[in-house]
Structure formats: structure tokens, C-alpha cells
Amino acid sequence: MSWRFKDKILLAASAGTTLLGSHAVYASDVEFSIETETEADELERAHPGATLEIYYGQHVSINFKTPLAVSGTPGNAPAIGPLLLACGLVQVSTSTAVTYTKGEATAAKCLLRFGNNTHEIDQMMGNMSISLEKGRPMINWQFKGLFSPPIASSAPPEANWSNWAKPSTLGVTNSSAFKLDGASRTLHKLTVDLGNNVIFDRAINHDEIMITGHESTANFTVSAETLALFNPFNATGNIQTFEFNHGSSAGNRVTILGRYQMPTPKYTNLDSELTGYEFDGKLVPSDAGYDEITLVFE
Numbered sequence: 001m002s003w004r005f006k007d008k009i010l011l012a013a014s015a016g017t018t019l020l021g022s023h024a025v026y027a028s029d030v031e032f033s034i035e036t037e038t039e040a041d042e043l044e045r046a047h048p049g050a051t052l053e054i055y056y057g058q059h060v061s062i063n064f065k066t067p068l069a070v071s072g073t074p075g076n077a078p079a080i081g082p083l084l085l086a087c088g089l090v091q092v093s094t095s096t097a098v099t100y101t102k103g104e105a106t107a108a109k110c111l112l113r114f115g116n117n118t119h120e121i122d123q124m125m126g127n128m129s130i131s132l133e134k135g136r137p138m139i140n141w142q143f144k145g146l147f148s149p150p151i152a153s154s155a156p157p158e159a160n161w162s163n164w165a166k167p168s169t170l171g172v173t174n175s176s177a178f179k180l181d182g183a184s185r186t187l188h189k190l191t192v193d194l195g196n197n198v199i200f201d202r203a204i205n206h207d208e209i210m211i212t213g214h215e216s217t218a219n220f221t222v223s224a225e226t227l228a229l230f231n232p233f234n235a236t237g238n239i240q241t242f243e244f245n246h247g248s249s250a251g252n253r254v255t256i257l258g259r260y261q262m263p264t265p266k267y268t269n270l271d272s273e274l275t276g277y278e279f280d281g282k283l284v285p286s287d288a289g290y291d292e293i294t295l296v297f298e
Contacts, residue, residue, distance in 0.1 A: 096298055
């Protein structure tokens with residue numbers, strides 16, 4: 001099993017689903033680590049040396065990246081749908097759009113082939129952050145799941161990428177647009193993080209992955225216009241909405257909506273060597289709750 005050709009394949013779907021090739025995840029930079037609790041066996045001995053460790057409470061962390069995939073068909077959920085649900089988003093579908101907002105997580109399961117070893121991981125929950133700057137819009141995923149020992153696999157599982165309608169690259173030609181408080185702004189970078197607190201909870205007779213809370217954040221950089229057109233210093237502390245749109249054709253459009261508390265702006269030097277503002281703040285729900293971030297695929 002050569003490390004150079006470690007041959008990682010990832011399939012994922014909601015817990016209880018039979019994993020098929022159509023559940024293949026268009027993943028890159030896959031990281032897999034087994035996390036274990038230990039306790040020293042502190043036997044009193046008549047000579048020095050290391051003591052044995054007792055291992056228990058094994059669970060796993062899986063991190064990877066995917067494109068911010070669209071469905072290609074209006075009203076159909078994107079291939080990343082089960083991953084979004086496992087990050088504590090809930091899905092509402094109509095004939096023309098699929099919308100995700102914060103809510104209770106739906107656990108996922110995955111199959112990960114690492115070399116010739118195949119692990120099936122259950123009860124996955126996690127966090128995601130969307131990164132928009134240049135090229136493709138991307139998502140960083142971080143999951144925890146319950147450990148299972150590997151089984152030997154002589155060949156990789158079938159991988160069918162037909163569900164992965166990859167988004168167009170960011171840019172004016174693909175209708176990328178950004179509004180802050182209803183006004184169009186020149187956007188250079190946007191990162192949105194759900195901020196989920198994901199833990200492995202272990203009791204004497206119970207193991208569970210759970211999301212115990214979240215604090216969503218957003219960071220974005222826009223061009224600094226004249227103060228007469230845009231004075232962010234007067235908005236510090238205010239709740240404003242931002243809206244990012246991308247994609248021009250039905251089935252390939254995605255919108256990110258955020259309910260944002262404006263922080264004190266920071267000056268930044270843009271690639272063009274012009275002046276920009278950087279905002280690093282929180283997404284804050286209303287009194288109704290769970291409305292600080294919305295993703296719409298249409």
C-alpha cells in the first residue's frame with residue numbers, strides 16, 4: 001500500500017442510507033485521523049521505564065474540500081445536500097429552489113478507502129466554511145464520526161460523479177454579485193463559517209457525535225469607496241444583511257444571505273494596490289432564531 005498512491009475515495013450520504021457510487025464526494029485534500037482517549041496504567045514497579053497506556057473512546061476526524069456544488073436542475077438538491085444537513089442545516093425544497101437554514105443536524109455516514117483499507121464511518125456531524133476569492137467557490141468541511149476498524153478492499157468502490165454539477169468560476173461573466181445593506185459593493189473576498197461546536201460525547205454506555213452550539217461568522221473584503229458613497233464607520237455595531245449571488249442559468253445559481261453585525265472596519269491593501277475595507281464579524285440571528293445564514297440553490 002504505497003503512500004504515494006494512497007488512493008483515497010470518499011462516499012457519503014445521510015445515516016441509514018446504503019452507500020452507492022452515486023454518493024461519491026468530489027473531495028480534495030482529504031485528511032483522516034483516528035482520535036483516541038488514553039489512560040496510563042500506573043502499575044507500581046521496582047524499575048524505571050515507560051508505563052502502558054490504556055486506549056478507549058476511539059472516534060475519527062475527516063477534513064476535506066469540495067466545490068460549492070449546484071444541482072444543475074432547479075428544485076433538485078445539490079450533491080452536497082447530505083453534508084449540509086450533517087452540519088446543522090435544514091432543507092426546504094420547492095419546484096424552483098432548495099433552501100438551507102440553521103436547525104437540527106441530520107447525521108451522515110461515509111465510506112473512506114485509504115489505500116487498500118476501507119473504513120465505514122457512522123454518525124458524522126461537522127462544520128463547514130465557504131471560501132470565495134478567485135476561481136471556483138469552495139467549501140471546507142470538518143467532520144467527526146464514530147470509528148470502525150478497516151476491512152481489506154482489493155479495489156476502490158465505484159465512483160459516479162454525475163450528481164456533481166460543479167459551479168462556474170467566480171467573476172462578472174458568471175454573474176457574481178454582492179450587496180451589503182441593499183447596495184452593490186465591489187467584493188474581493190468572502191468567507192462564511194457556520195462555527196459549529198462538534199464534540200464526541202462518551203458515557204459508560206453511550207457514544208455520540210453531537211453539535212452542542214454554534215457561532216457563525218463572516219469575513220469579507222470590499223473596495224473602499226468615497227465616504228459619501230459608503231461610510232462603514234457610521235454602521236459599526238448595526239445589523240445589516242449581505243447577499244452574494246453567483247451563476248446565471250436556472251439550476252446553476254446559488255445565493256448566500258447573511259444577517260451581519262457590522263464590526264469596526266480595517267484598512268487593507270488590495271491586489272490592485274488600491275485601498276479596501278476588511279470586515280471580520282458575526283452572523284447574528286433575530287429573536288426568531290436560526291435565520292442568521294441562508295443558502296439558496298435555484
